[in-house]
Amino acid sequence: PGHRRASGELGAAAAPRYEVVVIGGGHAGTEAAAAAARGGARTLLLTHRIGTIGEMSCNPSFGGIGKGHLLREVDALDGLCGRVCDRSGVHYKVLNRCKGPAVWGLRAQIDRGLYKENMQKEILSTPLLTVREASVEDLLLTEPEPGRPGKCQVTGVVLGDGSTVCAGSVILTTGTFLRGMIHIGLETHPAGRLGDQPAIGLALTLEKLGFAMGRLKTGTPPRLAKDTIDFSGLEERAADIPPVPFSFLSEAVWIKPEDQLSCYLTRTSLKAQEIIRDNLHLNNHVRETTRGPRYCPSLESKVLRFPDREHQVWLEPEGLESNVIYPQGMSMTLPPELQEQVIKTVPGLEKAKMLQPGYGVQYDFLDPRQLTASLESRLVQHLFLAGQINGTTGYEEAAAQGVIAGINACLRVQGKPPFTVSRTEGYVGVLIDDLTTLGTSEPYRMFTSRVEFRMSLRPDNADARLTLRGFEEAGCVSQQRYEQAVKMRAALDEGIATLKSLQFSISKWSQLLPGVPISSSRRSPASAFDILQYRDVNLEILAKAVPEPLGKLAQWRELAERLKIEAAYEWCVVSQQQEMAEVRHDEALELPDDLDYFAIDASLSAEVREKLDAHRPQTIGAVSRIPGITPAAIVNLLRFVKTNHRKTEKLKAVPQTGECFPGKMYSGKATSQRQISAEFSEEEKKFVKTSS
């Protein structure tokens, strides 16, 4: 109420129609809607309240180890969250600074209020994107397109007021709202986040459609009043100066380096353990068997699993002006009065006032193995899912899926091939492949240890990995960003060539760089690129020694830093290339979506058939990652790849089959369908015209 509709006047008579409809305005939903709109689709974002768009529902921070990588990749695809963070952060810190640039974790404390404000500004000003407040009760479904897996296809949504909206693609990003249940002590009440309504009608529809669901739990700590905390005895952690921005587009972040806020470290005592242990009977959430994240444990589970020790608690600011402190590490579901008791046992928090108790959330998620790598459902065509509904946790994981779902929902309507990211190309590729191939039994979080090609998939080069592809194949990247990435890439190529061509003998290098212990055992001559690999060497030092031609490389600071990283990792990257090629090849060998593993004529054991059916791998690469699949099974499946390949070859020989024009199949159905059909036919004509 009180919010203006961002754009788009809706016709009164017929049901309004959008190419992409996004349900949910969280981190996945906003990225999905913006990506679809950037790709050229007329997009509608449906949310309960426009005021909650951009809400950071849990921790007041973005990024971290692994998550920072995802963030950079979202940014490389022109996603929003990196840019918005650079306008809202209050404490920037690169984690793992001493452990090598491949695993640096860009992280920042974010001002909740500013983030929300900036995100809403961004969303409400995105061209082609309309935002509407409404609840979604049901999906409009119709016959499936032939030749693709799926028992039906979605053509729109039914809103809470009974009206309908037609859609080419629908993206579901409802987070924990599917039968969300909040737990505090012995009390439970249905909700998503505190104060919001759970989505029940939609959950029933999804269940009826036969989606396999699971249940997960997560929690959030209580919030404390800053002015009641005694920080004097606590360890302070100051922010980085200068702060490292998240976005490739940001030269600097909005806040002055010296204005950044600090975080403080304190620890729980054994007294807290005692309170928790004595009151387990009052703690439903902890006792239940639903899987929670092992890496984001509640204080209760930490105390139970690793007893008799202190557990660290980070006190994090929620904003510049905010009086709220977020005690990271103190997720609890005890009754509120007991939470207060636990808080008061912690040094510095003896007099702290609890503003809001911690609570647990249990919610439904849909088994992500029912999705393709483009995040489209295999059960319902044109339905895409992203975010926590797929069993993940974390803003960055949600945002990354959002971008991919948004891009693909848009490409799907446009009849173009999907845009997928390989495990060899990005953390987002690993995330989606893990989810869609292996599924998950706990809220899935990104870790660098999940990534095979960690040496190559670094925060510094996310643009080189994804921006060009995003522009050329997905159309989701702005011209400005594209040009910047192309420029950087050319500069890197040129810089590396320059460095490699500059060769001196080892003794000459030792003479030029007296402070650097250059190994005399290595081959001579050595190039400047070789020398740059030494830990104590950077471009500045090299440029001082050899101003011509290196001086100009050292002047562009970002380029100089990236060249140093490229040099340091070159040998690792080169030795990984063989394996990357192997994985890519396996990923290129696609398995038919609708393969009936129980029916195919191949010597596969019943156990293997069951596993294949449960995981529904999309490529041979995915098959090889399913635990317990024998080499023999893979050899046999290769045959199907081959057969499939031949079939598609044949299909390709007949130009422009009906696959791209789904509307054509449904002329003569319901009015709205006819409308869609008409629009698609129009599009079809254009296609035929331009491609002939």
Place this chain on the structure above:
Amino acid sequence: MALSGIVRAARGRWARPLSCAVPPVGTGDRGHRGHTGVRVYTGHTGDRGHTGVRGHTGHTGDRGHTGVRGHTGGPGHTGVRAVPGVPGAPGVRGHTGAPVDTGHTGVPSAPGVPGHTGAPGVPGHTDVPGVPSAPGAPGDTIFALSSAPGRCGVAVIRASGPGSQGALRSLAGPPGLPPPRLLALRSIRDPRTAETLDRGLVVWFPGPHSFTGEDCAELHVHGGPAVISGVLGALGRLPGLRPAEPGEFSLRAFRRGKLDLTAAEGLRDLIGAETEAQRRQALRQLRGELGALYGTWSRALTQALAHIEALIDFSEDDGLGEAVLPRALGAVRALEREIRAHLRDGRRGERLRAGVRAVIAGPPNAGKSSLLNLLCRRPAAIVSPVAGTTRDVLEVPLDIGGFPLLLSDTAGLRDPRDPLEREGVTRARDRLCQADLVLAVLDVTSVSPTPGSLGAALAALQPPPDTPCVLVLNKADLLGGQGVSPSATCAQGHPVTLLSCKTGQGLEALLELLGQQLAQLCGNPLLGSPSLTQTRHSRHLEACATALSRFGDIIGDTGDISGDLAVAAEQLRVARRELGRITGSVGADDILDVIFRDFCVGK
């Protein structure tokens, strides 16, 4: 005496006359037997562009659509992509033609990268790009025994890949490559030592007219384990060649479209069955002591890796403790030592190639030289009733039950006054120390046949510890028929046998005993293809140990993080992957399981 066929005194080395020059018909069909598995290696590594890689199945390769995009951007609703602040953007997409790459530019430099940490003494990772076992390189050439494993008349060893031609030239040249697809009789030599391994038939199949579609070479050699392991070993030392993973030949053929569907229909059960058989066989081999050992290593390495991964992924947590890195380093160093020791000890493949070193030892005048002469069926050694006749070490190559044996006769072990004989005893002791197998010869009349005194007599010879011994009680003819039952008698667990070098009595029993000992020492070639398996295993273990040592170099002795921890962790991942090729791989979830089991991390 039924010696022929069991014992053959070798002329030259243990080469036998080439009697069965005609290879079995249809070896080509058998070629894909025994190589099964999953890994996919093709020549696509050079193609880093996305389109090229994904295009295989035709699903995504249809790039025609992308180009259309700009044209649809008329007044309609689809194509107009509104990019704030960039007018005129629509229509450009899909036509730029800018190279798509993943961003790692530049041509990889030749091996010889400087030490990453730059610290003196760090061995500079020079071996990184050349780590042999990483599969899938474009220039990757594989080889394997492709005939049925075990002893046979003719064994076929096949190589596939761009290095096949070079391999054929190195092993079977001159005079150069034979004409394509024609058998040629050649001496097959180890290019390193120029030693002739065998004479056999070679064939050269230039791609694409070969089984795999790549350049292929075949060597048809005599089917003895020594020859096979010698040739496999020589191939393995050539740059760019590595043992094939199970099934790799078939997969290469499959990938190159060489097994078309009809052929595949007929073959698939065979391939499947072979793959299963191989897997079971590998499992069987891994179930024993060796498997337990590999399993221990695998767990130790997984734990070390998991702890290093925890240091990276949970660096903000206090649940890790300061000792994690030094502890992991200690574990890695210990593991590296163990693997290296195993590689030195597990010389079975090498024994097959070079022969088991058996040393005849014993007190003077026990009949050691007579035993040698008896075994090689010629008076190779001077024998006399005078103690101390033998002064130097005499070495004779033998083939016993198909196993190569290098038999040495040594001077009698006593404390002589004669300086010449003293030198002989010193040499005898030296030789005894290097023995793989000791034939301890005693005069049966000089010892009482109780286990205790036999044991004492054996101990007096001071055989090297942990070396198998066979106790030969010679001069059985002097017992006059009233003898001990030698099979029931053991000396400290070593078998004992009665023999008369004079009459030949007891020779069969000795030969049988020797055959058993040799089978133990060389691995049983009738169980699968030990030489191949072992070459493959030692190859992966070697690479694993190398990666572990690089980890140590990067972390440094101090145990703090002096280098890039991500790079260090990468070495453990490489090591894990190499070991995983033997023991089965470990996924990210297994690593996370260890992390969450061992540490209180997360917040």
